[in-house]
Amino acid sequence: MSESFPRLFARTRRFTLGVPRGFTIAPDGGRVAFLRSRSGTDPVTCLWELDIPSGAERLVVDPAGLGAADEDLPAEERARRERAREQAGGVVAYAADSALASAVFALSGGLYLVELATGAVRALDAPGPVIDPRLSPDGAHVAYVSGGALRVQQIAGGADRALASPEAPGVTYGLAEFIAAEELDRHRGFWWSPDGTALLVERADESPVQRWHIADPANPARPPASVGYPAAGTANAVVSLVILGLDGSRVEVPFDDEYLVTASWGPQGPVIVTMPRDQKAQRVYAVDPATGETHLLRETTDPAWVEVVGGVPARLSDGTLVSVADSEDGRRLVIGDAPVTPPRLQVRDVVGVEGDTVLFRAGAEPTEIHLWSWSAGVLSPLTEEAGVHSGQLAGGTLLIASQTLASPATTVQVRAGARRLSIASVAERPKLEPRVSLLSAGERALRTAVLFPSDHVPGSRRLPVLMDPYGGPHAQRVLAAGRLFLEPQWFADQGFAVIISDGRGTPGRGPAFEREVLHDLATPALDDQVDALKAVAQIYPDDIDTSRVAIKGWSFGGFLAALAVLRRPDVFHAAIAGAPVTDWRLYDTGYTERYLGHPRDLPEVYDRSSLMADAEKLERPLLLIHGLADDNVVAAHTLRLSSALVAAGRPHTVLPLSGVTHMTPQEVVAENLLLLQIDFLRKSLAP
Template identity: 25%
Template sequence: MKHLKFSLFISLFISTFLIAQTKEITLEDIWSDNTFRAERMDILHSMANGQQYSVLNFDRYSRSTSIDIYDYKTLEKVKTLVSSADIDLGHFTNYTFSKDESKILLAFAEESIFRRSTLGKYVVFNISENSIQNVADHKIQEPTFSPDGKYVAYGYMNNLYVKDLDSDKTTQITFDGKKNEIINGITDWVYEEEFAFVRAFDWSADSKKIAFIRFDETNVPEFSMDVYGNGLYQTQQVFKYPKAGEANSIVSLHIYDLNVNETEEVKVNKTYNDFYIPRIKWTNNPDVLSAQYMNRHQNELDLWLINAKTNTSTLALAEKDKAYIDITDNLTFLKDNSFIWTSEKDGYNHIYHYDKNGKLINQVTKGNWEVTNYYGYDENTNTIFYQSVENGSINRDVYSIKLNGRDKTRLTKSEGTNSAAFSADFSYFINTFSSATTPPEYTLNSTTSGNLIKSIKDNDVLSQNLSDYKTSKKEFSTIHVNGNDLNMWMIKPADFDENKLYPLLMYQYSGPGSQQVANRWNSANDYWYQHLAQQGYIVACVDGRGTGFKGASFKKVTQNELGKYEVEDQIQAAKQLGELPFVDASRIGIWGWSYGGFMSSNCLFKGNDVFKMAIAVAPVSSWRFYDTIYTERYMSTPQENASGYDENSPINHVDKLKGDFLLVHGSGDDNVHLQNTMRLAEALIQADKQFDWAVYPDKNHGIHGGNTRLHLYKKMTHFINETLGDKIEKQEAEKQKEQVKIKG
């Protein structure tokens, strides 16, 4: 096909290996038995001496956890700092060191609130004294050591508290916190979900001040969800959720001074009518706080430097974009208070160095590729360490470069996905590598050359187990669609015959800046695709316009029209794939979850001459139902862009439905509310369109827990077989007949 340009990045399985593969992957293997669970290194922390690291280990036999110290050079275990078996509190699930590493915060009995937030019991373990100290008698949020290790600040019931570890005294520092009205130092729902952080407070370098964001969500509309549980009557969860165009929390910035026990509000020298404060961070100067302010449209980002002594502010950096600006977590202040910053202002995400006043010193990295992670700066060698897609947008490699932009070195050698965890002195890094053919491997590497020093952990057992199963290679390629070369992967049946016709199931997510076509190891869904390939399906995934890591213009082309170009790309890709001699163009389906469910619904409705079926899990059916920060970043407000909201929302295209449609949602979804599915279902009913659907009681956006995932994937597999697999069943029947004849 002239439309397809295949450039495979992975090697073929050799024929003798294929012959050995006899077992078939079952849904129980994937979601019940954890047959394909990969070994990991949990909560790795590099010790300050640069020669050792700690890991949280879990003993499945004793059901205990421990923090164990290992030596970088030998990789041998040096000692156990603390084990839950010795402190009689049950096993802990997380840990944080004080800066001097003399104390450890241990988390117990954690319970999830929303996607990133948790409540938990916490104790401080004093290493030298081998003693524990309760932080609070109740469950709290985000406990954080002061830099000197003498205090722990935390959130409780929407207020902030400080525990003095020497005196064991707790001081309440805010008093107006109230559920669904005022939150101090902990983010509201929409900040947590879309700005991806929970702790909205930060200690100054001298441990004398705490800066925090206050959220006044009094005027934010409430959303309620029924919780059915096991009781005679259902209960309700009620929380503030600002939908697109509605009122956000009013945010303000405050600084609490421990010496005088007083709090002062911070004002910056610019008039903001409606704004966000998505990040705060103290500089190395204990009197200077940095704060990022962003307008509601999210196309202007200001970095302010605030003097806590004089309560004056200076604008250090101001960025503007025609579409939107992504928040950066890479702000790093050097000893002279110059700072490192990442931005895509030249069209690709790169690293910049500014002086303490915000004047550009130099652009550190350059090129038509993206920096995907910033690891840190070694002041002794003036070297920055980062991850990028310079070696192809589906791959990740680790690099070093001098602060002046010279002497760039690729530190990782294997093609796939590489991710680094550096020692505190940047002498070593632990590399996590995986690819579509190699499960995660953990190795110790030299920082100067990247060369392998020792292997730490691999998944050879998993590889060996997989060799018993009938699996197919994941083929990476590009497909030329609507003027763009789009990344694609495809999985074919292991016994693929190019002279046969196969049904095609397409998967995608397609959200702004996302990526599904990546050279990395399997997720649970990949094993499901192998299961489908065993049944005679071809499975493919195409990352269309709007997805990430190919530059700002490729990503931001969907601005103000979410669901237009992405849908056009999926429909056109399906048409071109349907022209392949081995694809049955009459049996092409598509599925997706969340944004992917929004997409699969639109594709089936708008591409009713291409797609025979679609599955939409937890879909957005109208952007009017989704939250302010995410939606308005890409769509502005409904008041300003009504047509953008309505012309590309599935709820307004139900009349076009011709194929088979399965709609799935969790009733306890606090993110994409069940409202989306209910309104879409009602629109389909009133349009007299038949469809299948399922609602999972009290399940959130992930639809998991107990037997839920297995049930869901059985339902989806059955739906695929019923809608796309009719000819597969006939082929299997014919095959069985032939086998009977041969035996006869």
């Protein structure tokens, strides 16, 4: 008997297991290391290597063979994976030396070293659970974090010592603090010098951050977890930088801004990027490793906020700065001081610099993200098929990972000279094929996806509608990638017309489109969902029943779903709000203050964007779902809205998920969540 889609969707972690990822190309371009589990239902990630001359794949590290397939993770590693949205286990990350000869990784808190040529693995002694181990470029030392200390171990002799230890409770060395990992896409806190003699290290002091306590009500004997959570308007961790030499030297690197956005250490020396709390400026500094003195290389300002872009700053071989900046309503690649991409080509991120060649991702059409290169003043597109593409370049070997609408699978192609190889995905095949139409809807040409049941005959019947947005900053749902529409197609096959629309604030349309949510995360987002629905109904008048419209979402999408039935019950007749942000004063500083400002200065902005005052307006069915272990959008959001609804005498349904975080990787939970949502929708939208 074949598995149902909900069960397979859950077992495969949304069909992500078995997909190759985490690529590293050897400097000579002859080998590629990568991560992949053994099958599409195996949650244990292994380390593999592709030999390009022979085309042979080889299993390098299997955690099961090390007796560490079932992991007992330290709390810091669990938090790191939650921030990175990591759903698998095993070797979920590794770090190699510059020659890709050796690599280190952590398993169950233990420290391991593998020689890639032979596959020989050995455990390295460490005094405690290991977080984020990274080899020095020459492979002679490994640095890692344990107990909040930044430690270094000599590979040859095994000597292990702490270069910096916490001076007080709440202090850590070498770890990205909460805001960096959750909102700035920085998941590391130390960087090796190219010669392997020193490290640039973050020191984070969380003692000013308020403590919140996340309990497990299903297990009352278990004490609550105490977490530092910098809610909007409250104190952040105090972040500073030091350069620690293997010779015992310590050099402070002073900077005045609240946020350390990113850092790197290349042949020209360390570079850091900082940002003030209001995020209206970004400053790029060169650092003198001998003295710690900083020199301002570039400052970018914006009256709304300056967007954080991945992969920059970087440098060409001669030291020329590679960055991304907004101008003429375009997010543009900048070499030195000159923009080199046209405004219409919105740059998403820089994925690497090889000598004087810059590899970056960009697209003129918001639903497509293509791979491009810039070299010696020449822009070259490296992908053509509509889709979402990424890649890497080293030693003349180009790797391209692609998702397209033609298939829900991820394809990985390796181009080395005239050779063309592929790295296979062993992900499970879904039990359905997405039938998705991408549209530009309404006056604002909102990129919108529409899905009907697989057996639907156009014009044969008018279907109830399920709006399924994220709808907020920093995330897109409408992209030309089949895997994104597997769950929506399943919902469609239950008898719905599913509509997904990216409104104002979402990326890919240029800075002006993104900044229309400044000081109001509610009104533009909700108006655009209404406009998208009306536009789709005009295109499919015989297939859309606008008298039966539901909306569902998770996180910002959950906020938007609850907002929809509270403020527009004339349009939306039921809502499922998963892990919704209901009061933006309860959400974190980095995200919330970027768009809404400081709550002390703009309290009316927070009131306008929050849901509490709308509780008495509820007249439609509302299902609130929340993981009680969520440390990102804490369960207080749902519980406080529920209390306000009860106080207003408004019936609603709350589904608490014991032990579940902001992700829902547990198989039984993920499977039954789909089934429970369908049951709620059918009852709520019954004719």
